[in-house]
Amino acid sequence: MVNEIINMFSYDFIVRAFIVGILISLCAALIGTTLVLKGSSMIGDGLSHVAFGCISIATILGFAPLEFSLPIVVFVSFLILRINENSSMHKDSLIALVSASSLAIGIFLISVVKGVNIDINNYLFGSILSVSFEDVIISIILSIIVIGLYVISYNKIFALTFDEKFAKSIGINVDFYNILFSSLCSIVVVLGMRLTGSLLISCLIIFPSISAIQLFKSFKGVVIISSIISIFAFIIGLFISCFYSTPTGATIVIINLIIFIVFKLFSLIKKSI
Amino acid sequence: MNELIKVNNLSLGYDKKVVLKNISFSVLENDFLCVVGENGSGKSTLIKGLLGLIKPMKGSIKYNNLKQTFIGYISQDTSVDKNFPALVSEIVLSGRLNQKNINCFYNNEDFEKLDEVLKRLKIYGLKNKSFSSLSGGQRQKVLLARAMMATTKLLILDEPSNNLDYDFKKELYKILEELNEKGVTIIMITHDLDHSNLIGNKILALRSDDYFFGSVLEYVEVLHHGK
Secondary structure, three states: OHHHHHHHOOOHHHHHHHHHHHHHHHHHHHHHHHHHHOOOOHHHHHHHHHHHHHHHHHHHHOOOHHHHHHHHHHHHHHHHHHHHHOOOOOHHHHHHHHHHHHHHHHHHHHHHOOOOOOOHHHHHHOOHHHOOHHHHHHHHHHHHHHHHHHHHOHHHHHHHHHOHHHHHHOOOOHHHHHHHHHHHHHHHHHHHHHHHOOOOHHHHHHHHHHHHHHHOOOHHHHHHHHHHHHHHHHHHHHHHHHHOOOOHHHHHHHHHHHHHHHHHHHHHHHHHO | OOEEEEEEEEEEEEOOEEEEEEEEEEEEOOOEEEEEEOOOOOHHHHHHHHHOOOOOOEEEEEEOOOOHHHOEEEOOHHHOOOOOOOEHHHHHHHHHHHHOOOOOOOOHHHHHHHHHHHHHOOOHHHOOOEHHHOOHHHHHHHHHHHHHHHOOOEEEEEOOOOOOOHHHHHHHHHHHHHHHHOOOEEEEEOOOOOHHHOOOOEEEEEOOOOEEEEEHHHHHHHHHOOO
8 A cells, every 4th residue: 555655656747736736625625614604605616617618718719728717717706706795686696607607608619619629527527637737836836825815814814704794893804805715716716626627626615614614613623624624535535536546526525525424423423412 | 071973964875875864963982872763764874884884975973082993893693603613712802803903813912801801791601612502692792792802992782683582681781881880882773772671871763764862861751742
């Protein structure tokens, strides 16, 4: 087993996927805690579909997928935020609308434009082979930004996650932090898409926090434990997918699901005692 | 007595819809002002205006010796998620963030203040309990403690609605009266103020097209003699 793991790391693409995956998992868990607790976990799902649409367009036009889609996804996340503030439309309907349309446009374009050599499966379900050296560099830089901002403004993030109205009343710039969160969420989605694919990335954001909430009753506890769960599920998922050649994204999601079920059972047992 | 807040010809509303029109009143230091009125009369809108969450459409709100971010606001406990994973200490400390800038880490002074406030409200024992395990009354006290971390000069309270049990209500009123006696100015929105539970020294009664502002005694007079 140990030899196999060491052997695994002799492949460059595994090392790259390993580094990017751990960083993305950590960022996703941090951002996910706030999104889940504020009841807007579906935003990650919506953005991942937008990212899929963008990547399709980028591939057809011959642009670099990452650099092309990142600004567009960030922009769309602002739009969702703004429309949400003063609109009669319900948040989930809006996200569902945006997400289905983007997915449809992406798939439509790929099938219509002839001569494009693109494997839709890679983008929908992820492929660790697709993580390039450039992705590693970008992931490291962006992760440092995400984690740094999170640590610096941790107490404020708690305050506005718990009670936005109060946070506003004591002078925390809630609008600024909402924009910041949307941007960070977009970054995580676009980077993480390479690993788990567009359809499964939102799991990376939502699952670890939901599991942690089952058993931990302090905000700090939830943040720390969800980060650990997220990284753990990624590493185990990556190993399993390499040894048994299962799809990486789906394997990580299933590991997360198992962790959730175990945590939920423990919390039920704890309650009944 | 010094004037703490002066509201002059204030109109408030959302988009183009006016909710409150031409209201004028002032709050003196150490006042205990109750804001009453039916649902939709603009009580919550007024609070948002006072906290600076919405901008006046007309008129002005002036604060003397008080920054708007140094108001202790106590939200209704229905506005926060009861199952939110947070410790009482985490929640109460967050009231202190109005004194922080970019560096928002808590220091020893903040932790001392935390203990002091919790002891003052007699909920020190709840310090490391989780918010979701508390009763409705305890949750309200935690939110009051958080507001007192922000300031002890002016507290604005959006009173929990009628479904709160009577004993807790009496206890909350007692705490507020004690704080008021010690020099804390209080503005409270209340939903069911009648003769039996008049509290405070001044009343602002909002109606759909006019309003009453005066002392509690004057208000009782008005009630007795019709409008």
